[in-house]
Amino acid sequence: MDKIYLNEEVISKHYSYCLGNDKNKKKCCYFDLENEKKTYLTSNPLIYRLLANIQDNFEDIIKGKPQHLVLIYNKFLDLFNEITQELSAEEKEETRTKINEVLKNVFIGSYERFSSRLPGKSNLWGAYNFCANLNTNICPYCNSQFIITYIGKNGKTRPTIDHFFSKERFPLFAVSIFNLIPSCKICNSDFKGTEEMNLNEHIHPYIESFxxxxxxxxxxxxxxxxxxxxxxxxxxxxxxxxxxxxxxxxxxxxxxxxxxxxxxxxxxxxxxxxxxxxxxxxxxxxxxxxxxxxxxxxxxxxxxxxxxxxxxxxxxxxxxxxxxxxxxxxxxxxxxxxxxxxxx
Structure with a gap:
């Protein structure tokens, strides 16, 4: 229930992981984004332009604070509306569906790899290392449940990770570090679930302290x-x-x-x-x-x-x-x- 602080080392390691500099070159978010962009170079210039814009803002998407993520999303919507203004309603919806599908493949796919990645002998970056480096062992939402990170011979455990901005609605921010909030299962899955939260109406643990x-x-x-x-x-x-x-x-x-x-x-x-x-x-x-x-x-x-x-x-x-x-x-x-x- 106190504000969570992300230090520069944690942010840097996470960004490096997303870039593919962590022994992860061909299974990283940036690599997937680049491949998707190349796919649409000639087949769909509109999708290509949207993905190029995301690539240009990749560092801010991964490292940006919550308020900045909102600005990025709004600018992305403005760009989408600008380049699709001459399309029919049906064509515009098809483009919206397609870009959303691509973003899910790239960013949610990257998050799924991140969430299951164990440190191993090389101390690889992933959800376990991320949670272990936050110095937060109690759920920031309720303060009534332990959220320890442990890996042993006979088992492992870590906090669940809540996406303040739902990854289903905002797949672009599925691996954005300031959108990843360690929390207990009760708060994340049982209570919040698919509930939409926003910065104007809810307390964000990386910004404010309950x-x-x-x-x-x-x-x-x-x-x-x-x-x-x-x-x-x-x-x-x-x-x-x-x-x-x-x-x-x-x-x-x-x-x-x-x-x-x-x-x-x-x-x-x-x-x-x-x-x-x-x-x-x-x-x-x-x-x-x-x-x-x-x-x-x-x-x-x-x-x-x-x-x-x-x-x-x-x-x-x-x-x-x-x-x-x-x-x-x-x-x-x-x-x-x-x-x-x-x-x-």
Whole structure:
């Protein structure tokens, strides 16, 4: 739920793979694109011109940030409309179908090779190496599922890869690195599926941080009848719901993104099943009084250099590598650290 950062080394390796510089010359995206372009040189000049344009923008397509990908797509549409304006409606649709078919063959075909490619002894670039180099072991969409990458003698696993811009609708971006988002199966396949997302209405993990735009809170249940407020307050009662709210100062656009993103991934509904965890958090925070923290510092001075390290036991800062850390930080900060402890 925090922003994911792609370093230049990862971007460079991915681009090199797509160019065919990674022991992959005849099975790479650029090679396939070049072959398709040659095929249409004389048979279909319109398709040839479109593919030539894609080739000219190949580096930006592979390495471009999400906002730039939108610009590339819009310019490509403008070019398509320009060169097909004199065609009949039927001919224009045939050209559209054909270019879409070619893009799927080139870019989705390349992604399928990328997604199944194992590093091997030569440490080859592919989905496994890509995911392993991101320093993100928790799903950025939900923060409630591990997405580790592991290859061993008896098995292997890696995160699923979500295409923020659907590869079926936007095959041109099937291997664009900023369109490849490591995620858990639940978020990617079970919830998002074929749902269309866009930069104006949803949070993109490479651009924005759900953590910075939204906050988890507890809200007393409205349909619980008589509520034992004290039990809820001290973490004993379950008469509360876990909700996601916008942070103070959010713009209308940011609020809309939070609303739409949590709807796609059923965030509030899923976190309903973490109520027990929240109750345990609250009890722990009550136990960790100032006196108790000072006692820990005194008793375990070799383990803790300062009080901040003790707080880290409850509230880890690295959200992308600690499961449920987002709700942990939000609940503890909102209900206890920003308020006077009523038990002291």
């Amino acid at each position: 953590n910075e735009l939204a906050i988890f809170k507890r809200k007393l249940s409205e349909n619980s009848g008589i509520i034992d407020y004290y039990s809820v307050l001290v973490g004993k009662g379950e008469d509360f719901d876990i909700i996601v709210e916008d942070r103070m100062g959010s713009t209308v656009e940011q609020k809309n993104k939070v609303k739409n993103t949590k709807k796609v991934f059923n965030t509030e509904e899923i976190y309903h099943y973490h109520k027990k965890y929240v109750q345990e958090l609250i009890i722990k925070s009550i136990i960790y009084t100032e006196a108790y923290k000072q006692n820990l510092l005194y008793s375990y001075e070799r383990l803790f250099a300062n009080e901040e390290q003790i707080i880290q036991l409850l509230m880890p800062k690295d959200i992308n590598n600690h499961i449920l850390s987002k709700i942990t930080i939000d609940i503890l900060e909102e209900e206890f650290l920003k308020k006077k402890n009523i038990f002291e």
